Amino acid sequence: MKTALIGAGNVATHIALALYGSGVDIVQVYSRDIAHSAAIAHKVGALPIDDMAKIDDSIDVFLFAVKDDAITELLKRAGKKDVLMIHTAGSVSMDVFKEYTGNYGALYPLQTFSKSKAVNFAEIPVFIEASNDEAERQIEELARKLSPEIHFVNSEQRKKIHLAAVFACNFTNFLYDISAEIVAEAGLPFDVLKPLIAETADKIKTLSPREAQTGPAVRGDKQTMNAHLELLKERPDLQRLYTELSDGIKLGIGTPSSVF
């Protein structure tokens, strides 16, 4: 399958390198900025392009790894094609492709990709969905070049997985950012928090998060919580966040609950 990679950001870069390493034939790489497409194309033996209309007729697969709202614009420019179209987004319905091809789907790798940090795709769950059996077979084949862990899900499931990932990754990282600022304020390097952060993430490999919960909120230690709110008195936004999260811990722990 001759593949065109559409996109040149973090996700596109990591996927391109992993597919190339598994022998997938990436023929062209698109970015609206030719310098960006060239940067990836150079690494995977592909041709850089900066216009969707330049995608070669020999291409079998369009693999989109771009911002969610860019997909539609790029499809308009490319037009209808008798190819397999796949996107890699968590929250975009696969039906975004419906007007452009009969064979389409999604291939969503559940991971956080930063430019300067390599990831091991073999440990990443990949969620796939397809418009028909043949498309599913082809998407699964491509997905297996990335990871042995494939899950077949529908668009609604994929959106929920993406939402869960925002809490488990993006919001968690923001809490790290806040904690980094607080230790800096105490005159200490962020390094002092790293063993704690590592252990917090490690614990949930063997305990459920509910079982692993520690701290003043789950203990009901109001004295400490009030002292913390006092420390944050110049930052009403962080006070609100502290209260919201502590209330959630108090309500959530030990009671059956459902998100939806």
Next chain:
Amino acid sequence: MKTALIGAGNVATHIALALYGSGVDIVQVYSRDIAHSAAIAHKVGALPIDDMAKIDDSIDVFLFAVKDDAITELLKRAGKKDVLMIHTAGSVSMDVFKEYTGNYGALYPLQTFSKSKAVNFAEIPVFIEASNDEAERQIEELARKLSPEIHFVNSEQRKKIHLAAVFACNFTNFLYDISAEIVAEAGLPFDVLKPLIAETADKIKTLSPREAQTGPAVRGDKQTMNAHLELLKERPDLQRLYTELSDGIKLGIGTPSSVF
């Protein structure tokens, strides 16, 4: 130094085992529930007690690892003693001991302790503070039995470190808990999130959290954020949390900021 350990919870258990492993002489273990003190005492060759008045006169060090608000009550029962008194709490001033002895301080190990999960103390930063040089020397000696990474801080710094730990650990774990519920709602096991959680924690070993931030909020992807809020429409508490955290990411990223 003959040591009495006051407390039998998670922190007390982990500290007792680590000190015992380093050859510290733990003579007595106190808990108001003798079954709890016995459970630890049995492991470290100590005598279990359930009354602070039963602490032996030969004891040199009282090491408190109890709930913050329990310390004062236990001190009242024990009375004034010519011993070194130490607590292990993040948010309690060391002056809690002032009326009871001249030699006192704090020894705060920055880690999250769960009963059924072993921790490697050698990687844990320990923050110490003392009422005088001799107390500091003794507390440092004890701390070095636990970890090579000792930091000398005052009570205000220690409280800030504890606050940072609540964000980096307790609140982070609660986000894991929320994400576990969301994937369960999608009919998937929590396991699918584990590589993402591990990578999120791993990234900040080499990137600052600010550099490591990914997701819809930092991309300014309003379409996805609105879709997520729609998914959470039955849970106004999680909608508030989602908005608060996303706003924080948008404001925080790329701008110099200060917590206080």
